[in-house]
Amino acid sequence: MRVLGIETSCDETGVALYDTEQGLLGHVLHSQVPMHAEYGGVVPELASRDHVRKVVPLARKLLADSGVTLDSIDGVAYTAGPGLVGALLVGAAVGRSLAFALGVPAVAVNHMEGHLLAPMLESDPPEFPFVALLVSGGHTQLVQVEGVGRYRMLGQSLDDAAGEAFDKTAKLIGLGYPGGPALARAAERGDVSRFRFPRPMTDRPGLDFSFSGLKTFALNTIHQHRDDPNAGADVAAAFQLAVVETLAIKCRRALQQTGLTRLVVAGGVSANVHLRERLERLAEDQGGRVYYPRPELCTDNGAMIAYAGALRLQAGQHEPLSFTARPRWPMDELSPL
């Protein structure tokens, strides 16, 4: 079965082709990040306006690059949530209608399930069951995964997502938007031992996260050292360490609590080198292993949507002749395959 996947939930337009026999045939991405950077954050209306200009041109490029014709597509998958409602509706409208025109089934895919299953696209995929840490600009979640569609939410952020905290703190240091990756670079120049940031919510049981306090801590620290040109880099280093340590502590707890050994890490922040090193050390200590998607599939992309959609279409799932955007769509509401 050959499936075209469309992702438009936030500020990246992604289109991909996945074939259940041949694997990933291709994926293309257009990032709106530079467009939103001028405004210091994602502007939902501008995101929708850009998606509607990009989906079909990207799909044409994908087909041309991978030498595939539209007639050979057996199904269409699109992200229906969670995400920005107007942005989601663009991909849903195009995807559902394209399937109708081709006379093939369509399936609405949960964006978080897409991230969670993305490591399955690699040559050495994890086996079920595993614990997944989904960590991006929009989400921080720990999920127990027994199989496709069998998800138990173990914990999530009560306020800012980890990636959001990275971006906001970067802005405070004066690194612009989105400054997450810039903050990670600045941290390399910083003295990690100079400041000690708290590890939020690690002093009590449970697997929930809270990152908004770190940003306030960073703000106060910068204020106290505003005449020190090195303070920014030192704050970046201490902040990054605090986030990495907090995530690692919760991951260790999640593995211990579930008795599982495999840890899957996906989402934009999973590209962070320090986080990867730390989680690999942790998994080794626990006698387990960490699995990641390749870097370009860590951030939002169409490939994970095509893949998750293919699994669901193969299981006979498909949408009626209508489409919906679900800005909030908890993963534990998904049906098991």
Added chain:
Amino acid sequence: MKLIALETATEACSAALYSDGETLERYSVQPRGHADLILGMVDELLSEAGLRLRELDALAFGRGPGAFTGVRIAVGVIQGLAFGADLPVVPVSTLQALAQGAFREQGHGRVLAAIDARMGEVYWGAFTEGPSGLLEPAGEEGVFRPEAVPLPTGSDWFGAGSGWNTYPKVLARHPGRDILHDGERLPRARDIAALAIPMIERGEGLPAEKALPVYLRDQVVRKPA
């Protein structure tokens, strides 16, 4: 000539199928129901006419102005249909379709179309009857504060659209002139289809990715200082 037209820019959702002189239409006023309804309407019209999508000559759509998300529903659906069935697309002004409806049903040949644009503004356009029996633009469309709309000179104008419901007095502000209006009138797909036919005949069909909205309101965010 066979075509399907969609209009989803206001609280009305409609689809029309024009086939060699006959028009079939589905129309429903259901705010926020457009994504649920529109493809089902298309499917029903094709079944009723005994046609397949690929047997059509073109697709037409209301390109706005109107509710941003509403306009993008028609645009997204048209892009998907046109891409999948390899059909040309024709964008038609939602304001012009609104005016055309007032002409078709009530015989008004000089229409001031106004759609409530929220935020204290209206989408505005003036249309007059042309030689082809269709209304044609008599000036540029725009988004205006109601007291600033460019009211054309002359008499016998008729007002159509939700803008007239929200600002009846302000829009008809010229002293000594009482502009009759129908503030309940909504744009319909059958008028999108009628306006699209000559465009298709002139070979103005575009590829799927050129099916794009016309928002008129382009300042949607302020840049930080």
